[in-house]
Amino acid sequence: MSQFFMNDKQQLVDEAIEGALLSTPFHNLSRLALGADLRVVVRSDWDRSKVALISGGGSGHEPAHVGFVGKGMLTAAVCGDVFASPSVDAVLHAIINVTGEAGCLLIVKNYTGDRLNFGLAAEKAKQLGYRVEMVMVRDDIALPDNPQPRGIAGTALVHKIAGYAAEQGQSLADVTAVAQRAIEMTASIGVAFSSCHIPGEARDDRVKPGTCELGMGIHGEPGASTIKTQNSVQIVAQMVQRLAAHAGDGPLALLINNLGGFSMLEMAVLTREVLRSALGNQVRLLLGPATLVSALDMKGFSLSVLRLDEGMEKALLVKVDAAGWTQALSPSTPVEVPAETVDRQQTFTPSSNDKVSALLTTLCRTLIGLESELNNLDAKVGDGDTGSTFAAGAKSILKACEAKALPLDSAGQLLNVIGEKLATVMGGSSGVLMSIMFTAAGQRLEQGDTLPEALNYGLERMQHYGGAEVGQRTMIDALHPAFAALAAGKDLAAVAEAAREGADSTSRMRRAGAGRAAYLNEESLDGVKDPGAYAVEKVFAALAGK
Numbered sequence: 001m002s003q004f005f006m007n008d009k010q011q012l013v014d015e016a017i018e019g020a021l022l023s024t025p026f027h028n029l030s031r032l033a034l035g036a037d038l039r040v041v042v043r044s045d046w047d048r049s050k051v052a053l054i055s056g057g058g059s060g061h062e063p064a065h066v067g068f069v070g071k072g073m074l075t076a077a078v079c080g081d082v083f084a085s086p087s088v089d090a091v092l093h094a095i096i097n098v099t100g101e102a103g104c105l106l107i108v109k110n111y112t113g114d115r116l117n118f119g120l121a122a123e124k125a126k127q128l129g130y131r132v133e134m135v136m137v138r139d140d141i142a143l144p145d146n147p148q149p150r151g152i153a154g155t156a157l158v159h160k161i162a163g164y165a166a167e168q169g170q171s172l173a174d175v176t177a178v179a180q181r182a183i184e185m186t187a188s189i190g191v192a193f194s195s196c197h198i199p200g201e202a203r204d205d206r207v208k209p210g211t212c213e214l215g216m217g218i219h220g221e222p223g224a225s226t227i228k229t230q231n232s233v234q235i236v237a238q239m240v241q242r243l244a245a246h247a248g249d250g251p252l253a254l255l256i257n258n259l260g261g262f263s264m265l266e267m268a269v270l271t272r273e274v275l276r277s278a279l280g281n282q283v284r285l286l287l288g289p290a291t292l293v294s295a296l297d298m299k300g301f302s303l304s305v306l307r308l309d310e311g312m313e314k315a316l317l318v319k320v321d322a323a324g325w326t327q328a329l330s331p332s333t334p335v336e337v338p339a340e341t342v343d344r345q346q347t348f349t350p351s352s353n354d355k356v357s358a359l360l361t362t363l364c365r366t367l368i369g370l371e372s373e374l375n376n377l378d379a380k381v382g383d384g385d386t387g388s389t390f391a392a393g394a395k396s397i398l399k400a401c402e403a404k405a406l407p408l409d410s411a412g413q414l415l416n417v418i419g420e421k422l423a424t425v426m427g428g429s430s431g432v433l434m435s436i437m438f439t440a441a442g443q444r445l446e447q448g449d450t451l452p453e454a455l456n457y458g459l460e461r462m463q464h465y466g467g468a469e470v471g472q473r474t475m476i477d478a479l480h481p482a483f484a485a486l487a488a489g490k491d492l493a494a495v496a497e498a499a500r501e502g503a504d505s506t507s508r509m510r511r512a513g514a515g516r517a518a519y520l521n522e523e524s525l526d527g528v529k530d531p532g533a534y535a536v537e538k539v540f541a542a543l544a545g546k
Contacts, residue, residue: 004199012199013059013081017041020066026321028070032097038090039079040097041066046075048100051166051175055107055159056091057114058083060196061218064156064293067324073163074107074322082199082296083219085113091121095130103131103172107158107179109151110138133176135162139188139304141242142215142224152218153257153293154186154304157316160325164315178311185307187246189239190259192216192223192300193230214238218259218295236273243305244279252279253306253316253328256288261299264289270301275331283331284308285316290326348417351409357401359543360408364398366542367391370535378531386430386531393426393434411451415442415458429466430532437462452487459483473509475532478502482540496537496544503537506530 006012017039021029030044046052055065056078065077076094080086095104104125108118115136122132139154162179170178193212195204196219204220207213212230215223227235256271267289274280285308293302306312316328367390374387397418400406407413419439422431441458445451459479468474482499490498507529529537 003203004197006199009200013039013079016059016062017066017079020062020323024070024323026070026323028321029066032093034090034093037087038093039086040076040090040094041069041079042076042094042098043069043071043074045071046098048098049102050100050169051102051172052076052095052098052100052104053107053159053162053166053175054078054091054094054098054104055155056080056086056094056118057109057111058085058219060198060296061293063291063324067292068156068159068163068322070320070322072167072318072320072322073159073325075104075166085111085117088117088120088124091118092124095121095125095132096128099125099130099132101131103133105162105166105172105175105179106132106134107155107162108134108136109155110136110148111150131172133172135176135179135183137183137186139183139186140190140215141187141246142189150217152188152190152304153255153302154183154188154306156257156292156325157186157253157255157287157304157306158182160320161312161315163320164318178315182306182312185312186304187243188255188302188304189242190215190218190223190257190300190302191227191235191239192259192295192298194261194299195220196260196296196298198296212300216298216300218293218298220295220298232269232273236270236277239303240274240277240279243303247279247282247305248307250282251284251308251313252282253285253287253308253312254279254283255292255302255304255306256286256290257293257302257304258289258291259298259300259302260291260294261297262301267301274303279305280331285313285328286331287316287326287328292324292326348407348410348413350405351407352404353408356408356411356414360401360406361398362542363539364394364401366539367394367535368398370538374531374535377529377534380528382531385427386535389426389428389430390535393422393431396421396425412442412444412446412454415439415445415454418442433462433466436465452483456483456487471509473506473530473533475530475536477506477509477530478533478536482536492540492544493546496540496546499537499540503529503533506533 028043028045030042032040032042052075054076055074058080060082068074069077075098078086078090078094106118106122108114122134125132137151137155137158138149140150140152158179161182162175165175165178191212191214194207197203212227213223214225214227258267271289371387371391375384378384378386415438419435423435437458440461441454444454444457468476470476470480478499481502482495485495485498
């Protein structure tokens with residue numbers, strides 16, 4: 001089944017061109033009024049006094065080629081259907097509409113359809129009296145024995161260097177020579193984890209999971225070989241080895257090109273690997289990581305290197321009015337600056353308090369004893385680990401208590417230490433939520449609040465960050481009435497009863513407002529207490545001696 005964002009396949013390219021014209025930041029693009037079948041985008045600020053540069057080919061390689069039309073790069077781009085060369089008539093009309101006495105250079109990727117259609121258009125234009133030259137980009141080194149290397153992302157470098165020469169007013173012969181030299185100095189190689197998704201067709205699953213294809217063509221053509229890994233270090237090492245043979249020993253421009261489907265995260269990893277390789281030491285100018293010559297949504301990338309001389313370096317650095325181009329820059333050196341750190345461990349002096357020790361021991365042993373029961377309850381409405389999560393926190397605190405390694409006689413410090421331990425040993429969001437509550441409460445105790453005031457403040461902070469409220473079927477439904485009872489001066493028996501009533505109320509709630517239970521239907525929740533609320537109920541019951 002085809003999955004491609006479009007309205008009508010027949011109108012896809014025309015609608016995409018219109019989108020490019022609407023969004024160009026330089027307001028410098030126009031489409032020639034040649035009808036629906038001839039798609040030519042031109043510089044609206046062109047005056048024919050300089051050598052015109054025309055490129056193009058099948059669509060699907062965006063931003064190439066429309067994205068490279070503008071001052072300092074192309075004069076016009078001729079767009080065919082997806083992966084199909086534009087017609088001879090389209091190319092010819094592009095030539096006659098932008099070419100003046102200075103002449104015109106066609107920059108063509110080395111594919112049969114492009115060579116033939118652009119070539120015939122050039123000959124027809126010459127018959128009409130126009131001065132036309134053509135160069136063919138053949139930068140793909142993936143197939144070393146191929147007598148007709150393909151033109152891929154290195155084409156963008158040729159556009160830029162030839163565009164600079166034309167903008168300087170150089171002659172057609174000189175611009176052509178500069179372009180040809182750039183072609184000879186450029187080498188590219190690509191790799192793909194999957195082929196592209198052609199509009200209206202099913203995706204090609206030729207590349208097997210865990211592998212990638214070295215040298216897959218930008219139209220999805222089979223590559224040179226299959227690499228049985230997707231490891232970034234190993235893949236880049238193989239590509240760099242091939243590029244190094246063409247790079248020589250001098251300074252390089254490196255283009256890191258996204259073929260359409262790689263995430264920015266992956267492209268950043270790629271950039272690191274290439275610049276950390278032996279080839280990286282030669283890189284004077286970096287272009288990208290960016291999408292310059294794509295292959296629709298192909299999950300892959302290509303690397304292009306250009307052997308630099310002074311003229312080419314200058315040409316690459318000059319800014320242009322072309323939306324698809326990325327500015328060349330010198331690679332940066334990663335730098336770490338001094339940073340302040342926060343001590344993760346609370347600084348405290350252990351102290352004794354038999355009453356607090358007894359309460360804490362009861363609380364922890366209660367939660368440890370509830371592990372299986374809470375897990376079974378959570379299995380009905382969650383992922384079945386509430387008991388294990390609470391028990392992990394309780395075991396850590398009980399161990400510290402028995403080792404006399406807690407500030408038992410300093411309530412504020414004690415709650416802060418408990419909060420720190422819970423954040424460390426309890427998994428998932430529940431550990432963080434409980435840590436927030438105890439940490440906030442501990443801070444308030446140290447500021448002079450009473451214990452009930454501090455606990456209620458901690459609960460409010462838990463709700464603030466966690467987003468849950470009373471009535472949303474969480475432990476809040478038991479904690480809130482229990483802490484309210486404490487604040488009202490009631491004894492532990494009354495507090496325990498308030499917690500029990502709150503936990504009972506969760507079994508009658510037909511919808512959950514937070515946690516995994518929020519995704520369950522009413523039937524799954526009916527009659528089942530929230531595990532967190534039930535844990536609160538049982539803890540307060542144990543503290544009250546029930």
